[in-house]
Amino acid sequence: MPTFNVSKNKAAELLNRMRKLRVKEEEFDEKFIRASGKGGQKINKTSVCVFLRHIPTGLAVKCWQERSQALNRFLARRRLLDKIEQLQKGFIEEEKKRVEKIRRQKRKRSKRAKEKILQEKRRQSEKKKLRRKPEILP
Numbered sequence: 001m002p003t004f005n006v007s008k009n010k011a012a013e014l015l016n017r018m019r020k021l022r023v024k025e026e027e028f029d030e031k032f033i034r035a036s037g038k039g040g041q042k043i044n045k046t047s048v049c050v051f052l053r054h055i056p057t058g059l060a061v062k063c064w065q066e067r068s069q070a071l072n073r074f075l076a077r078r079r080l081l082d083k084i085e086q087l088q089k090g091f092i093e094e095e096k097k098r099v100e101k102i103r104r105q106k107r108k109r110s111k112r113a114k115e116k117i118l119q120e121k122r123r124q125s126e127k128k129k130l131r132r133k134p135e136i137l138p
Helices: 008-020 041-045 069-089 093-106 111-131
Strands: 028-033 049-054 060-063
Touching: 008 069, 028 069, 049 069, 060 069
Parallel strands: none
Antiparallel strands: 028 049, 049 060
């Protein structure tokens, strides 16, 4: 396992996730290329961008999010594992939770809940009617 510029917990979490998805480090084809963008001469001299391919699935990721090659290697692996998980399970766990939460929020209220809300609104309007000044008839 290569060393990354991240905490031991994050590296262990990545290893754990790789084990869970049954992905081995040997299955990765890793290349380092020069990134594009801001940085001028420095960018043209250093190969910070990481191109990572998972050979069995053919999925590939390119990462040049950070200035550190080691950190980009870590982030590329994390992104590739996301893609592999999505391919294997059809979804990413966190994504599934987020979608489910939105679904619950948008779900229609039950008939009973609607009736309760309307009943409360009627009661509130009655209170407000009682607060009005009495009308004087001509």
